[in-house]
Amino acid sequence: MQRRQFLLAASSSSALGALPAFAAAPTLRAAARDAWLYGLPLIEMAGARAETLKATAPNTLRRGRELTTLAAQFVTTPNNDTLYARAWVDLAEGPVTVTLPASGTRYLSVALMDMYSNNFAVLGTRTTGPDGGVFTLVGPGDRAAAGPSVVRSPTRWVWLLARTLVDGAPDLAAANAVQDALHLRGPACPVPAASAGRNAPWAEYFAAVHALMRENPPPATDLAWLRAFAPLGLLPPGPFDPSRFTADEAAQIEAGVADAKGGLRSARAGRVADGWSYPKATLGAFGQDYVYRAQVAVGGLAALPPEEAMYLRAVTPQGSPLFDGAVGHRLHFPAGSLPPVDSFWSLTMYEATPEGQFFFTPNPIDRYAIGDRTPGLVRGADGSLDVWLTREDPGEGRRANWLPAPAAKRFSVILRAYLPQPELLTGAYRMPALRPITAG
Template identity: 55%
Template sequence: MNRRELIAALAAAAAPGGALAQDSTLRASAQAAWLYGLPLIEMATTRARALTGRGGMAGAINRFVHSRALAGPQSRAVTAPNNDTLYSSAWLDLTRGPVTLTIPPTGDRYISVAGMNFYTDNDFVLGTRTSGGGGGRFTIVGPGQAGSGPRVVRLSTPQGWLLARTLVDGPSDLAAVHAVQDGLGLTGSVAPPPPTFAARAAPAMDYFMSVAALLAANPPPATDGALFARIAALGLSADGRFDAARHDPAARAEIEAGVSAARAALQSVRPGPSSGGWSYPKSNLGDYGQDYVFRAGVALAGLAALPAAEAMYMNPVGDRGRMFSGDGPYVLKFPGNAQPPVDAFWSLTMYEATPEGQFFLVENPLGRYSIGDRTPGLARGADGSLEIWIARSDPGGARSANWLPAPASGPFTLSFRAYLPRPELLDGRYRLPAIVAG
């Protein structure tokens, strides 16, 4: 791809509202279609890993499997895992009818159970914020299905992902959280395992054949009709038709060029507006509408992100975009009267960055992957202020107690999570202090 084509690709990604290129050529159609299909592909890939046991959570369709230990460096099934909650995961198939979800009483303990359609939108989030801490039984229905009872929730695609997060207050709390997990239940038909689909690195023809099959299994909303009109040159239809044989070698070369442009455009996606050294989530995080480029970027770097009312994810501005490359130390200081305003909890998590733009926890001397409002042993100032020291090596002295270790080498980034953010954080009246050189 030449410089002019790259600039055009980046401009398409940066267009207002995440609009895709309007050019109807085969190359532009392939670019738009690859980005549109990426969330479907990432969902299918993550589902396959879970059902076959890669990532340590083998299971069956319409059945929960539980992670019994907090995420660590071995946790590679989902990008950017948190280190605050235990996950419980169930892959849904509602083609044989609704399923019944049971959530146990959790009292004041934070829990969320997010129901994501196959396009990665959160169709519903149950738990502390919405249905309360008393638990209950809920009927999950699919498109066109009827449900009875006062607690019916709907998934907008026949297949989807149910992901529960239960707060853990340290290692001594694990047994109590395991009891909560054991109270989570799903009853309904056990569907057969799904077929295998191509991954995002697959050749274009294989990729689009898989996207077509996923479209057929999970029809897109009618509001995506304009997208399919724009990609008509590619021949990928909303009802899941794609004829690879119609494209001769010259056409396939154009398609591959469009895919390359899509990959380049994806690297330019930003999570949201920046202010004071942090980027803040866009208002449509977790419910993307027609913001296809943003949706694709989140599917790659933060699959299963919750909507802002449930959790806000803030990323720092480093010396290389979102990335830091220096050794540190860096410091994040919260004044005593300016602690993050949340009704659940907050944490700052360290990640190493992969060349593909995914983020994972990394081994360090302390076995500490995050610092938050529940981290034991942190040193605070006399006025209640808190300094978090970020460095590749121990910053020494009084700083050691508040050290968040960075990877020994390579780029790294951080994610600040605020669960159940209060209005002043949601509307921007409160801003995080910048991370600065120490």
Template identity: 55%
Template sequence: MNRRDLLAMAGALGFAPGFAARSALAAGDPIAARDAYLYALPLIEMATTRARLLKAPGAAVNKLTHTRALSDHTARWVTTPNNDTLYSPAFLDLTKGPVTLVIPPMGKRYYSAAVMDMFTNNNVVLGTRTIGGEGGTFTLVGPGHASTGPNPVRIATPHAWLLIRVLTDGGEDLAAAHQAQDGFKLSGPAGGPVAAYAARDAKPEDYFATARALLASDPAPATDLRILRRSAAFLGAGPYDAAAAADGVQQAKMITIFAKGRQVFTGGWAYPRPTLGDYGQDYIYRAIVALQGLGALPVAEAMYLKAAGDDGAGVFTGDGPYRLTLPAQLPLDGFWSLSMYEATADGQFFFTDNPLKRYTIGDRTAGLKRNADGGLDIWIGRADPGGDKTANWLPAPKSGPFALYLRAYLPRPELVDGRYRLPPVVKV
């Protein structure tokens, strides 16, 4: 059977396009290079974020640092930040033994402490939803180590990212939120030195060398053996053809930029896949989220909904005004917010500067004008809509493409399973 017959059979079995089932992939096959690039992208993005965070004054491995202000247009340390919670990140090194996390009593204030392995899977989310507001002490344990500490939590890779979110309304509430942050404690063996790694825009040979180094530091699970064998020329010992590598990397970058066929918009919104935050073998989705929303929580904790935009694929290019009309209460047990992001050329999203210094509108935003039924009209555009509409204006960038994301924390089952759908954003 020749290669064309193998590909035809793969298609008939439903394995193509995407990560096609092939009995053999030569080191000169750009498809193998494409798949290898996408598979390794979450590792690359995690390493890049770790390096960026460790440059902050006082930052170190196995040490919490606290952001004391809500993210604004100057925040560029992670794509699609939120403007609802204060972050307290720490990159973990569990190679020398477990690390202890103390969570203080939080009362009714929303919080989450997510621990992601280096493949960006949420191994655990300790927070309002899972352990309540009383706090506790937890022992984070890496592969190959035992734990005699309280409440052991097994982490899938020797290195990981702890990302704590603490809800605040800002302003007068910041002091109390800072006190809550300070109650989180992290202790354990000092982390080892962190090597320098190439970023996603590196030359293919440097990218794949970094991917191999990261896989040696944080081995893949056995359930990924199939793709690792298929991409062994690029993610393993090699060798591989340089031209095929360059071609495959270019294909992969186009996938991450356009994400064609991977986002389905229903009624004007793209809803997250059930695998968000714990991806299994959905490697393309995992890669796209690593680029566009690194650190995303699983859907049981939060849903990230993207508006379809003018192009039907998630990007707005018009001046507006646009309107989003929401009911008085969305089906959730937490809170919601609609965030405005300027879109970068490489597919990432960041808050945009604006005259109101307003980056989100949500159910906790002060001064909003509600309709007679308690519902809310949110006005979106580059220019102030004027009059009473100004109170509900979410400013868009002065120029260039932008995107809208709605976050729904602690969503109820009808939102998670699709029985409830958001109304669309409409051009007025």
């Protein structure tokens, strides 16, 4: 199976199940459902923007000096492999300059996301090379000269999220030195007002979506979907007026929002093979895959495209990403069958929130991930590798390869493979399934 065939198969395996196609019936209920899904990435991005701008100004880079830990999580499904540096860039007042350091063999990526959560560019190891460079980020209406160092954003606001690989605690100082050479320079801009969250009442939610679309107009290629919002009167430039709806119409809107939330939780995202859900081809650059985009906004905001990183989520035989933490599990890699990557791989443990988000879980050894750079891993005599996912210490012979599970909650695990090799992208490589640990 060729890469395009595999990824297209992954794309076609997901649908919103019980929700009808948006174009079938542009009723008020359907309009509310579709508009809620469409606007969710804007809401989640605005929430991330507000959180960052509590401590810094727009067009200012904020560098994390330590790996993300339980106390320092700021986005769902964080990793414990790279240092983060982040900034919210406002291009309303003119271009912003991004300077990438020379990173050599160290993995570095600088993801640039528009307000609809699409990675419109990823600078760094894979794309611009190990030698760094200076790039000019311009807004959608800027008339700056084109060229290989000019990056045009589809929206006024941009989330810049840089990842710098750390190869264990002894490497932290060197990684910080690379990160210190990452610079961002641009004009001073005011901090925008905070926006409503995903659980706000429908009138507040849609007013926030309307304001965010005015600030960051959607692309023309979304027009077919946007026309389904007509009964809501949501589209810019006209004002959104929730007071014009009768009580019966408001109930229809509430029902549509409930449809969207219920369908979002039940929908499958990606192709499942051998107990793992593989990302869709549209991950991180979603195009018109609005349902998947909404799912990722809640469960994996800021995910990179597959060419940059593959995110594989383990699933139960019933297809759920949530495992019973009371049951121990084993992940067995036969000799010579570790994930094929050109950078690194890691397996991260999360506890799940009721809203479908995932965060590090407290544990007695402060280990949140295990991977190809974890010191002290013990291999079998045949070269195989076992990872033990349990609540309790698995014992002397297994402790070095222990990935602790949540003490009480259900867990989810994600395999990250940075700079995946072709066999992982095409589907020729398959991860082994998690197996319950049986007594004896």
